[in-house]
Amino acid sequence: MFKKNILVTGGAGFIGSHLVRLLVNKYPEYKIINMDVLTYAGNLANLKDVEDKPNYEFVKCDICDFEKVQKIFIDYQIEGVIHLAAESHVDRSIKDPFSFAQTNVMGTLSLLQAAKFAWGGNFEDKLFYHVSTDEVYGALGEDGFFTEETSYDPHSPYSASKASSDHFVRAFQDTFGLPTVISNCSNNYGSFQFPEKLIPLFINNICNNKPLPVYGKGENVRDWLYVEDHARAIDVIFHKGKIGDTYNIGGFNEWKNIDLIKVMIKTVDRLLGREEGTSEKLITYVTDRAGHDLRYAIDSTKLKVELGWEPSLQFEEGIEETVKWYLENKEWMDNITSGDYQEYYKEMYKAK
Numbered sequence: 047m048f049k050k051n052i053l054v055t056g057g058a059g060f061i062g063s064h065l066v067r068l069l070v071n072k073y074p075e076y077k078i079i080n081m082d083v084l085t086y087a088g089n090l091a092n093l094k095d096v097e098d099k100p101n102y103e104f105v106k107c108d109i110c111d112f113e114k115v116q117k118i119f120i121d122y123q124i125e126g127v128i129h130l131a132a133e134s135h136v137d138r139s140i141k142d143p144f145s146f147a148q149t150n151v152m153g154t155l156s157l158l159q160a161a162k163f164a165w166g167g168n169f170e171d172k173l174f175y176h177v178s179t180d181e182v183y184g185a186l187g188e189d190g191f192f193t194e195e196t197s198y199d200p201h202s203p204y205s206a207s208k209a210s211s212d213h214f215v216r217a218f219q220d221t222f223g224l225p226t227v228i229s230n231c232s233n234n235y236g237s238f239q240f241p242e243k244l245i246p247l248f249i250n251n252i253c254n255n256k257p258l259p260v261y262g263k264g265e266n267v268r269d270w271l272y273v274e275d276h277a278r279a280i281d282v283i284f285h286k287g288k289i290g291d292t293y294n295i296g297g298f299n300e301w302k303n304i305d306l307i308k309v310m311i312k313t314v315d316r317l318l319g320r321e322e323g324t325s326e327k328l329i330t331y332v333t334d335r336a337g338h339d340l341r342y343a344i345d346s347t348k349l350k351v352e353l354g355w356e357p358s359l360q361f362e363e364g365i366e367e368t369v370k371w372y373l374e375n376k377e378w379m380d381n382i383t384s385g386d387y388q389e390y391y392k393e394m395y396k397a398k
């Protein structure tokens with residue numbers, strides 16, 4: 047018998063796999079049920095080291111399949127939900143917004159309804175934790191930060207779908223009393239990230255001497271947080287967060303894309319024993335992303351002051367660890383980039 051059964055959705059993805067690993071190892075008294083449909087972004091190889099643990103179970107399920115989701119809530123007597131399953135890449139949302147509305151909005155709604163029915167109004171010791179993004183707040187100018195009070199102003203189909211899902215979560219709290227909590231995090235980096243996102247894509251291209259497609263002038267700014275610090279923050283909020291509240295998660299670690307790219311080039315070249323600056327010639331400025339948000343920056347003071355969370359890692363150390371991981375796990379990268387990825391890459395970057 048486990049003390050608590052926790053449903054993690056999207057646990058085979060980048061952040062989800064780090065969270066599942068943390069929870070399974072830290073809480074042997076909890077049962078962690080990982081619900082994931084395994085889209086292109088879901089990969090059970092991300093969880094090899096925990097797959098045989100007695101307190102872990104994988105269930106293949108589409109969060110939009112309401113009947114099946116409901117059954118899982120009942121069969122596993124789910125008491126807590128940490129919801130990460132989503133379509134997560136902005137560029138894909140520009141090409142195919144429907145799938146973002148379907149998964150991120152309808153999928154979240156399906157989970158909320160299932161939780162409401164399964165818990166039947168007895169919400170004691172229950173929690174629905176929705177993992178969201180800082181992109182719901184829109185874009186910042188040269189200065190200022192997103193706080194928990196910043197108004198929503200999403201620009202991409204991805205951020206619009208996440209904003210909509212956040213609204214549904216709050217609506218279920220306000221209308222039905224479902225105990226919920228939401229966190230909005232900045233850009234994550236680290237191991238096991240699908241190489242469609244900037245950091246793993248560029249590390250892989252630098253290794254393979256392929257062009258580095260920098261959107262626009264490379265002047266957009268992102269606030270980067272080490273993925274294990276995000277997982278730690280989710281753990282803290284899940285256990286100590288105030289019901290109905292929102293927490294921003296970020297590392298106070300802003301980088302202009304082009305500066306970050308130069309750090310990646312320097313690090314990969316050094317670790318591969320190449321002469322410094324060898325790969326700078328790969329930088330290729332391409333057509334900007336449509337609706338490209340200029341700057342994101344999170345103020346995570348509330349999380350620090352109220353719940354005592356702080357990032358554990360300096361960026362220099364985190365990026366070094368991350369580059370090393372991708373260099374040492376070539377097989378993981380080759381498995382991903384050998385199949386459909388080739389088609390994705392050709393299609394996404396053909397006009398650029």
Ligand code: NAD
Binds near residue numbers: 110177232235
């Ligand atoms: P990811 O794309 O790496 O993983 C998403 C996972 O969800 C995959 O395992 C996929 O198989 C699964 N999934 C997708 N559709 C599903 C469906 N219909 N049913 C069941 N499973 C499904 O994403 P990520 O980067 O790990 O992001 C996880 C969450 O964190 C997302 O909700 C995202 O919006 C949020 N987030 C991400 C970042 C970031 O920098 N990556 C930052 C802030 C917030």
Ligand code: TYD
Binds near residue numbers: 242303
């Ligand atoms: P990304 O990793 O897609 O995250 P997000 O768009 O959610 O912030 O992109 C990070 C930044 O890098 C963003 O400003 C877009 C830029 N970028 C490029 O310049 N080239 C690329 O090939 C990609 C994927 C992103």
